[in-house]
Amino acid sequence: MTLPLGFVVELDRHTRVVDGGRALLGGHPTRLLKLTPKARRLLNGRLLPVQDAAGALLADRLLDTGMAHPVAGALPAPADPRCTVVVPVRDRPRQLARLLRSIGTGQPVIVVDDASRHPAAVAAVAAAHGARLVALTTNLGPAGARNAGLRLVTTPYVVFADSDVVLDPATVPILLSHFADPRVAMAVPRITGLPTAAATWIERYENSRSSLDLGAHPAPVRPGTPVSWASSACVVARVDALGEGFDAGMRVGEDVDLCWRLVAAGRRVRYEPAARAAHEHRARLGDWLLRKSFYGTGAQPLAERHPESVAPVVFAPWSVAFAAALLCGRRWSVPAAAGVLGAVTVRIARKLDGTRHPYRLAVRLTGNGAAAALAQTGALLTRHWWPLTVVGCVLSRRVRRATAVAALADIALEYRHDQATVDPLRYGVARRLDDLAYGAGVWLGAVRARSLAALRPRVTR
Template identity: 85%
Template sequence: MTLPLGFVVRLDRHTRVVDGGRALLGGFPTRLLRLTPKARRLLVGRTLPVRDASSALLADRLLDTGMAHPVAGSLPSPADARYTVVVPVRDRPRQLERLLGSIGTETPVIVVDDASRRPAAVAEVAAKYRARLVTLAENVGPAGARNAGLCLVTTPYVVFADSDIVLDPDTVPTLLRHFADPRVAMAVPRITGLPNAATTWIERYENARSSLDLGDRPAAVRPGTPVSWASSACVVARVDALGEGFDEGMRVGEDVDLCWRLIEAGRRVRYEPAVRAAHEHRVRLGDWFLRKAVYGTGAQPLARRHPAYIAPAVFAPWSMAFAGALLAQRRWSVPAAGAVLGVVTVRIARRLDGTRYPYRLAVPLAGNGALATLAQTSALLTRHWWPLTAVGCAVSRRVRRATAVAALADIVLEYRRDQATLDPLRYGLARRLDDLAYGAGVWFSALKGRSTAALRPRVTR
């Protein structure tokens, strides 16, 4: 399968053109890609249009490494762009009507009623918008409900949309353009809050920091990268790539599992933030906190199915030494951490041998690695391992100091990045509650599954 003529990719914002265009530096993990004279001529600034077999091969390589992303607006639409929308729902007639109103009556829609307590209200809304209604006698969860609709789809593409979603008119047509790449099995938009004014401080926090919002940069969805999974709240997928669909044994995390199974099968999943789907965030503290904990309970089932992907942190040996030296909080800690970073910088420079300024390139790479190590260590202390951290704080001044620094630094850095319409105090409180809830869910699932797989960091070279 090759990319078609007219397909266009653009270099990721973090991909650097070095040595006068003779090499590219970037991707996940970071790598140096040396370009032949012929390959250099294929690039038009920071874009690469597919014009022949050579440009198709280079574009495919850039997509695989995460160095570039498709330019969705310039891609051709599929020859057969027909799709069916599948909506799993349990009660929620008001939200269902809002979603179906945003879709219209010209698009085929299958509403799967997952054993609603008041099925008549759901049936009335489905009939109003001429949607096909499938009623399940027993509650099977989102995965089973989506599969019940999927088996009735006869179009080449399917859109899974949760009932609390509102679709923009251009969301699905834009996502369909990604299927010009024959390896793409699924494409997802950015999930944002509803445009109406937030009514509670928790909703304002969610608008800035929703678990479903994967950011404003396009990405290939892949484990171990900044966008390692995608939510099924709104998904466009190639029907023939889905096989049996979602794992019905999972009540949570089924969307992550599907993403990872598709990727393991050699398929691509694209995240396209140029288009959005609005989501009705939870507005009450109790409901929100419980949902965050439920997200955490998906960790152990995912660890059982994908043990190589679920680690709460991924460290190289040097990053463990770097973090360990700083956590020791001794007089020698900063010099030791600096020495580790110096050795790493030299090693990176040697791997960049042949470029014009290897050390100039190596220093920021090592610095970024150090920042990533600190961020992961902070997340372990305040999120994934917080029960252990709490015990440590009770007996150790150093643990208390490290935890305080991690928690406050996280709030300061993320508050600035998120541009939250919420005061720093309540934003910081929500951040910590978010971590407590998710971490509690992870620990609950680990205890229930009698396994620490979801809690163990992974060490890799």
């Protein structure tokens, strides 16, 4: 399988062109890719249009490393773009009607009623919009309901859309363009908040910081990368790549599991923020907290199925030493942490030997790694391990100080990044409640399974 002529990729915003174009530095994990004179001529600024076999090979390599992403608006359309929309639903006739209106009449729609308590209302909405209704007598959960619809799909592509989303007319066409890459099995849009007239403060927080919103930049969906999973609230997939579909035994995390199984099979999953689907977020505090906790319980079944991919944080050995030195809070802590960073900088610079400014690049990379280590340490204290943190705060002033710094720094940095529409105080309260609820779900799943697999950090080179 190779990329077709006319396919265009663009370098990721974090990919640096070094040594006058003789090499590229970036990707996940970060690497240095040296370019031959012929490869350099294939690049047009930060764009690479595929015009021959050499261009296809280089573009494919850049996609594999995460150094570049497809330019959705410049991709050739798939030869057969026909698709079927599958909507799993349980009750929610109002939301279902809103979704079906946004879909229109351009493609077949299968509504799978997952044993609604009031099935007549769901059936009436499906009939009013010309959708095919599949009524399940037993509640299977979202995964099982989607699979029931998938078995009836006869088109090359399937769109899974939850009943509480609204699709933009351009969403599906933009995502379909990614299938010009024959290795792409699934493409997902950015999930944004559905505007409401009188949003609660929790809803306003969720609109700026939803767990489903994966950000403003395109990315491959792969474990261990900034976009390590994708929600099935809205998905476009190649039917022949899905096999039996979702794991029907999972009531939560089934979308993450499917992404990771596809990646393990050598397929690509793309996140494309140029395509959007609006999601009706939970507006009441109790419902919102329960949903966050429910998400957390998905960590344990994922750890059982993908032990190498599930970890609350992933550290390099040096970042463990760096964070541990700072957490000790002694007089020697800062000099020791600085010594670790200095040694890492020298080591990276040696690996970059042959570039014009190895130490300058090494300092930048080490700084990025240090910031990531601190962010992950803070996440352990305030999110994943917070029950242990509470005990530590009772026993140790240093733990109290470290937790306070982590919690406040996280709020300050994320509030600015998210451009939240709620005031800083309520944003901070919601941010901490978000972490507490999710962490509680992770611990609940671990206790039920009698396993700490979902709570163990991973140290890797």
